[in-house]
Structures are given as structure tokens and as C-alpha cells.
Amino acid sequence: MNEKAPIWVGVLGWAVALVIFMPIFIIAITAFKTEQDAYSLTLFFTPTLQSFHEVFERSHYLSFVSNSVIVSFGSTFLSLAIAVPAAYSLAFFPGKRAQKTLLWMLSTKMMPAVGVLIPIYLLAKNAGLLDSVTGLVIIYTLINLPIAVWMAFTYFNEVPKEILEAARIDGASAWQEMLHLLLPTSLPGLASTALLLVILSWNEAFWSLNLSSSNAAPLTVFIASYSNPEGLFWAKLSAASLLAVAPILCLGWIAQKQLVRGMTFGAVK
Amino acid sequence: MASMTLRDVQKSYETVEVLRDINLDIADGEFVVFVGPSGCGKSTLLRMIAGLEEITGGELKIGDARMNDVPASKRGIAMVFQSYALYPHMTLYNNMAFGLKIAGKSKEEIDVAVKRAAKILHIDHLLDRKPKALSGGQRQRVAIGRAITREPAVFLFDEPLSNLDAALRVKMRLEFAKLHDDLKTTMIYVTHDQVEAMTLADKIVVLSAGRIEQVGSPHTLYHHPANRFVAGFIGSPKMNFIEGEVAAIGPDHIVVKLAGGQQTAAVDGTGLNVGDKVTLGIRPEHLAVDPAGQFQATVTAQESLGDHAFVYASYAGAQEGLILRVPDEDEYVTGSAIRLSADPNRCHVFNAEGLACPRTRMLAAA
Numbered sequence: 001m002n003e004k005a006p007i008w009v010g011v012l013g014w015a016v017a018l019v020i021f022m023p024i025f026i027i028a029i030t031a032f033k034t035e036q037d038a039y040s041l042t043l044f045f046t047p048t049l050q051s052f053h054e055v056f057e058r059s060h061y062l063s064f065v066s067n068s069v070i071v072s073f074g075s076t077f078l079s080l081a082i083a084v085p086a087a088y089s090l091a092f093f094p095g096k097r098a099q100k101t102l103l104w105m106l107s108t109k110m111m112p113a114v115g116v117l118i119p120i121y122l123l124a125k126n127a128g129l130l131d132s133v134t135g136l137v138i139i140y141t142l143i144n145l146p147i148a149v150w151m152a153f154t155y156f157n158e159v160p161k162e163i164l165e166a167a168r169i170d171g172a173s174a175w176q177e178m179l180h181l182l183l184p185t186s187l188p189g190l191a192s193t194a195l196l197l198v199i200l201s202w203n204e205a206f207w208s209l210n211l212s213s214s215n216a217a218p219l220t221v222f223i224a225s226y227s228n229p230e231g232l233f234w235a236k237l238s239a240a241s242l243l244a245v246a247p248i249l250c251l252g253w254i255a256q257k258q259l260v261r262g263m264t265f266g267a268v269k
Numbered sequence: 270m271a272s273m274t275l276r277d278v279q280k281s282y283e284t285v286e287v288l289r290d291i292n293l294d295i296a297d298g299e300f301v302v303f304v305g306p307s308g309c310g311k312s313t314l315l316r317m318i319a320g321l322e323e324i325t326g327g328e329l330k331i332g333d334a335r336m337n338d339v340p341a342s343k344r345g346i347a348m349v350f351q352s353y354a355l356y357p358h359m360t361l362y363n364n365m366a367f368g369l370k371i372a373g374k375s376k377e378e379i380d381v382a383v384k385r386a387a388k389i390l391h392i393d394h395l396l397d398r399k400p401k402a403l404s405g406g407q408r409q410r411v412a413i414g415r416a417i418t419r420e421p422a423v424f425l426f427d428e429p430l431s432n433l434d435a436a437l438r439v440k441m442r443l444e445f446a447k448l449h450d451d452l453k454t455t456m457i458y459v460t461h462d463q464v465e466a467m468t469l470a471d472k473i474v475v476l477s478a479g480r481i482e483q484v485g486s487p488h489t490l491y492h493h494p495a496n497r498f499v500a501g502f503i504g505s506p507k508m509n510f511i512e513g514e515v516a517a518i519g520p521d522h523i524v525v526k527l528a529g530g531q532q533t534a535a536v537d538g539t540g541l542n543v544g545d546k547v548t549l550g551i552r553p554e555h556l557a558v559d560p561a562g563q564f565q566a567t568v569t570a571q572e573s574l575g576d577h578a579f580v581y582a583s584y585a586g587a588q589e590g591l592i593l594r595v596p597d598e599d600e601y602v603t604g605s606a607i608r609l610s611a612d613p614n615r616c617h618v619f620n621a622e623g624l625a626c627p628r629t630r631m632l633a634a635a
Contacts, residue, residue: 162354165321170368170419171342180367184358 024245030238038234051239059222061243068218068244070133071208072201075140076194079148082141084190087152088178092164102153105146113143113206124211133216136208140201147200148193155189156182192258195251202248219244271332271345271422271455272297273318278327280313280479287313288479291327295457295472300449303459304466305476306502311459312427314476318457319348319425331423342371347416348425351432353408355400361387361411362396368419379418386417389451406437413448426458430465438465445469463503467491475499497623500550506579508617509556509593511549511564511586515541521629522613525549528585530563534616536626547626550617553579556593558601562608566591568601582607 030038032047055061090098120139121130129135159182167177183190205220212221223244226237278291288310295301303311316322318329320341329336336344347368356364362383369379387393390410400408409429416424426445430438446469449456460466466473467487475482475490475498482502483495494500500508516526518538525532525547532549541547558580566582569590580601582591593609601607618626 160352160354162350162352163356165319165341166348166350166354166415167356167367168321169319169341169346169348170415171371172367176371181356185356 024249027238027241027245030234031242033235033238035233035235038238051235052243054236055226055239055243059225059240061222064217064219064222064244065247067133067136067212067216068202068220068247071136071140071216071218072198074133074137075144075201076197078137078141079144079197080152080190080194083145083148083152083193084178084183086149087156088174088182090149091153091156091159092161102150105149109143109146117210120207121210129211131212131215131217135211136216136218139207139211140204143204143207144197144200148197151193151196152186152190155186155193158189159185188258192255195255195258199248199252273423273455273457274328274330275318276328276330278314278317278329279325280310280317280322281325286479288317290480293474293481293484295455298453298455300456300458300469300471301474302466302470302472303457303474303476304461304463304502305482307461309476310479311461311476315348315425315427315457315459318423319346320344345422346425347419347421347423348427349409349412349416349429351428353400353412353432355408355411355415357400360397360399361392361403361414364400364411365415365418368415372419382418382420383414386414389417389448390414405433406441409433409441417452422455424452424454424456426456428460429458430460430462442468463505467503473503475502477502493625493628494550494617495625497548497550497619497625500617500619500625504552506553506592508550508552509587509591510589510619511551511584511591512588513547513549513586515543515545515547518543522631523547523618523626525618527564529565532563532611532616533613533631534618534626535613535629535631536616536618537629538618538626541620541626546621548619548623550619551611551615553592554594555615556591556609556611558593558595558599558607559610560608562610564610565606565608568603568605568607570603571601573597580607582609 026041029043029045031051032049033045034048034050037045090102124130124135124139127135129138163181163185164177167181172180202218203220205224208216208218208220209224212218223237223240226233226240273293273295275291275293278288278293279286280288291314303314305311313322317324320336320339324337331344331346356367359367365383365386366379369382374382383396384393387396390413392407392410392414395403395407395411400411403411409432412429429445430441433441442465445458449469458465458469470487472484473487473490474484477498483490483499485493485495490499490503494503497510501510511527511532513525513527513532515523515538516531517524518541521537522533522535523538523541525534527549534549564584564586566584568580568582570581572579572581574597576597578595578597578599580593580595582593584591591609595601613631614628617628620626
């Protein structure tokens with residue numbers, strides 16, 4: 001298995017990466033163009049920060065960022081707080097229906113979100129959670145919970161049972177087992193789970209567009225606000241998009257090694 | 270230190286019964302070995318004693334206290350796992366200190382206990398390392414050290430040597446014996462390796478298919494197996510079994526009719542009748558090549574082990590063939606016929622149900 005991959009695999013890899021990267025690249029260069037230049041795909045133009053100035057003048061960027069940060073990290077924290085004990089129980093004390101429960105959780109992800117838009121909208125309205133950060137945190141927690149449980153379950157399954165049994169004989173309670181053994185030994189996996197949850201929450205647009213407008217609006221709403229009936233202002237839309245994706249791109253860049261490891265965890269022995 | 274009693278202990282998973290009628294008394298300070306083939310329930314029984322598996326029925330007592338519903342940590346036991354189960358992210362010191370920290374012991378107490386255990390096991394120079402930096406033997410010592418620091422009333426060992434190479438296994442086996450001599454604590458040891466069982470145990474418990482076949486000292490199990498299973502399981506190579514029928518019954522012996530001959534066995538024939546089907550059992554070291562021997566076999570192979578050799582032979586009455594131990598310098602040609610005999614005082618007889626007839630002693634063996 002130590003043989004080098006053939007050249008065509010490398011070429012194909014780069015080609016796929018370029019195709020995926022192209023929209024981000026176009027956004028990145030368009031953001032530095034004037035509105036007039038923005039309609040052409042030319043790579044030769046005089047860079048300007050005009051669109052960024054206009055975006056900052058028009059919107060409270062920092063308020064959107066802070067909402068995105070609170071909602072993403074808040075929902076991630078809450079998801080993990082629920083998912084870790086759930087996965088612990090499913091992995092180490094599986095009942096008869098453990099597998100079915102896991103599949104059921106996953107099946108909720110197969111349902112189109114729009115199918116439950118009206119009930120959830122009404123629930124949020126009655127609970128006074130429309131356009132509130134709390135409401136979004138709860139919704140994001142719920143939609144990401146199946147992924148969090150599944151991933152934590154996969155990592156916990158890799159932890160030898162005997163370690164926890166040894167701790168139990170050593171006198172550790174279930175909480176101490178989790179705190180002193182399970183969390184430290186599966187930390188890389190849980191870190192990549194957390195990272196994935198942050199990214200998913202950061203990029204989530206459906207619920208944020210439908211359940212928030214100004215107070216709780218995260219960056220996805222900020223981008224959408226640049227697409228309006230009068231037409232698309234490509235340069236400003238690109239500048240806004242770049243501002244919205246830049247933080248999460250940086251986070252992903254820094255943690256890419258961890259993320260790849262987490263995503264392929266358990267796939268290769 | 271503590272004694273232990275198991276009364277009618279039983280274990281089932283839903284409708285599947287994996288252990289039944291387990292009755293056992295373990296004296297304070299005794300070294301008990303559970304031995305049996307894979308899947309016989311020996312590890313499950315150990316885990317039930319440890320509190321890692323629920324006891325479905327019966328009663329487990331450590332000392333005078335009923336332990337069925339007592340959590341693992343409160344049973345006063347320590348366990349060494351087959352995989353060692355060291356905490357991978359902790360140093361050896363913290364591995365050994367973990368139980369004491371959880372118990373809320375002071376730093377000084379923990380330090381004394383860990384250093385004492387490390388000294389006993391000669392790992393005091395490794396305390397700041399993590400498990401992955403250790404060899405198999407060293408990890409094993411840490412696992413034992415972790416058990417020692419807690420000063421348990423009972424030590425449980427679940428196949429602790431099975432992941433080590435042969436030479437290290439022998440070395441660690443001796444260390445287990447020494448450890449028991451030093452600590453004088455009750456120890457229960459699970460293995461499928463009968464050499465470990467024979468060399469370490471004060472008392473061996475032979476299990477098969479979820480029940481106890483026999484409990485006794487290594488000597489008893491070897492020389493007075495209660496049934497055909499124990500006779501075949503204890504001893505390597507295993508005992509030869511030859512099918513036959515009772516030809517005559519004397520006061521201190523019976524005569525068994527075999528294919529092409531007969532063999533006298535010094536056993537109590539009470540309950541047997543002439544003509545009953547029985548199985549004659551003779552260990553390889555008790556079967557001898559003898560020109561005047563009663564039965565004739567054909568040599569199929571010879572294995573030399575340096576100081577002695579094993580000759581494999583086919584014989585009409587022995588389905589699995591015969592094995593006999595001979596001096597290494599004796600050579601037998603494959604396909605040649607040999608005549609065999611056995612000392613009646615060394616023969617075992619099992620009735621049709623596989624139960625052993627009590628052995629007697631014939632003064633003038635025929």
C-alpha cells in the first residue's frame with residue numbers, strides 16, 4: 001500500500017479541486033472589482049475595496065458575524081452536550097433497539113426541511129423564538145444532533161471497552177469515566193465533530209432565512225440581503241459572501257488535517 | 270484478603286444460558302485458576318465476580334457480604350485484563366494512581382502506594398512514560414501494578430499472559446507465582462493454557478459448556494480426573510482414549526476387553542457389569558512399547574522434541590489414534606507394528622456416561 005498513486009490520479013484530484021474551488025475563486029476576485037467589471041470574467045482589472053466599503057456602510061457586518069458565531073458555537077456546544085452522553089450510552093450499554101434508534105436519528109436527516117417548516121415556524125412563533133438567537137441555537141442543535149450522535153458513537157466504538165471497565169473497577173462513576181477516559185481518548189474525533197458542526201451551522205441558510213430577519217440574523221441572511229428584486233449587484237454580493245465565508249474558511253484551513261482525519265475515522269483500519 | 274463463595278450462580282442472556290449451577294468455595298489467600306476451552310464461560314464467570322456482568326441467579330459472597338448487587342468498585346477487587354486496558358493518555362504513574370485519586374486518597378498516600386507497586390514490579394524507572402512507549406511485558410506489569418496499588422481483597426486476572434511471547438510468558442508466570450507468595454492475597458486467574466493452570470494454581474476449576482466439570486488441585490485433576498472431559502483437557506499431549514467393554518470385575522480392578530487384546534485397570538468397578546461399554550484412558554507417558562504388550566498399533570509418525578519423542582500410532586479401538594512418549598533415541602519406522610502395554614495402576618476407566626471409575630491401587634499389578 002506504500003506504492004505511489006499513478007500520475008492520472010493526481011491530475012484528476014487537482015482537476016476536481018479546481019472545479020470545486022472555482023466559485024470561491026470567482027467570488028474572491030469579483031469582490032475586488034467595480035460593479036461594471038463584475039459582469040465580465042476578466043482577470044485583468046484594477047482591484048478596489050469599493051464594494052467592501054459599501055457593504056460595511058450598508059450593513060452592520062459585526063452584528064451578523066456575532067450572531068453567526070453565537071449560533072454556530074452555541075448549537076455545537078449544546079449538540080455535543082446532548083450527543084456525548086447519548087453516544088456513550090448507545091456505544092457501551094446498547095439496548096435491543098440501539099441500532100434502530102441510530103437509524104431513526106439518521107432518517108430525520110433524509111426528510112426535506114421544508115416539510116416541517118410550517119409546524120416549526122408556528123412552534124417558534126408561539127414560543128416567542130422567532131428572530132431570536134436562542135431559537136436558532138435550538139433549531140441548529142436539533143438538526144445537527146443526529147450527525148453529532150453518529151460521529152461520537154463511531155469514535156466511542158473505537159475506544160476499547162476494557163479501559164472503561166478498568167476505570168469502573170478503579171471506582172470511577174459514569175461521569176468520571178466520560179470525563180477522565182472517554183473524552184480524552186476520543187478528543188481528536190470529538191474535535192473534528194465539533195468543527196464539522198460549527199461549519200454546518202455557519203453555512204445553514206434555510207432555517208436562518210425563514211426564522212430570522214434582523215435581531216438574530218447570521219451571515220447567511222447578510223449575504224441573501226444583497227440579492228434583491230432590483231437585481232443582483234455582483235461585486236457587493238461577492239464582497240458580502242467573501243466576508244461571510246472567510247472566517248469559516250480560515251477555521252477549516254487551520255483544522256483541515258483534523259477534519260479529514262475525523263471524516264475518514266473508522267473507514268480505514 | 271478474603272474468601273469467596275459462589276452458590277448456584279447462573280448467567281443467561283435472554284433465553285441463552287451461558288453458566289449454570291456454579292458452586293465454588295475459594296479460601297482466603299488461595300490461587301484459583303479457571304480453565305477451559307474457548308467459549309466455556311470462564312471469562313464471563315470472572316466478569317461476574319468483578320461486577321462487570323450481572324449475576325442472573327444464585328449468590329456471590331466475598332467474605333460474608335453478598336456481592337450480587339454491589340458495584341464493581343465496592344467489591345474490593347482489582348482486575349488485570351487480557352488487553353491490559355491501560356489508560357492510553359496517562360503516564361504510568363497516573364495509570365497506577367487513578368483508582369486512588371478517584372477514592373480521594375491524599376497525594377502522599379498515592380505516591381507511597383504507586384512507588385511501592387512500581388518497585389515490586391521493577392517499573393520504577395518508567396513511571397513518567399505513557400503506555401504506548403512500553404513493551405508488552407512492561408505494559409503487563411503496569412496493569413498488575415495498577416491492581417496492586419488498590420490493595421484489593423481479591424485479584425482477578427483475565428488471560429493476562431496470552432498476548433506475550435513464549436519466553437516472556439514463562440518469565441511472567443514465575444513472577445505471578447512470586448507475587449502471590451509475596452502478597453498472599455486471594456487470586457483468581459483465567460486461562461485456556463493448562464500449563465499456566467498446572468503451575469500456578471492451588472486449585473483448578475475446569476469449566477466446559479457453562480458448567481464446572483471438576484474442582485481440585487493440579488495433582489488431583491491430573492491423576493484423578495472426574496470425567497472424560499477433564500481427563501482429556503488436562504495433560505499435554507492429551508490422554509489416549511480407547512473404546513472397550515468390561516470383561517471381568519475384580520475387587521480392586523477391572524479387565525477391559527479391547528480390539529485384539531485386553532487391559533487390566535486398577536479402578537473400582539462398582540456400578541459396572543460385565544459387557545458394559547467403557548473407555549480406557551491412558552496418558553502418553555504411561556503407555557509403553559512392550560513386545561509382550563496386549564494390543565498392537567501401527568506407527569503413523571514420530572515427533573522428536575530433543576529430550577523425548579512422541580510416537581503417533583493408529584489403533585482400531587482409538588478413534589483419534591494413540592500417542593505415546595518414548596525416549597528420543599528410540600526410532601520407530603512409519604507403518605511398522607508395535608505392541609503396547611500400560612501399568613494397570615496408571616489406567617483410567619470411564620463409564621458410558623463419561624464418568625471416571627475411582628482409581629484404586631493394585632499391589633501386584635498384572
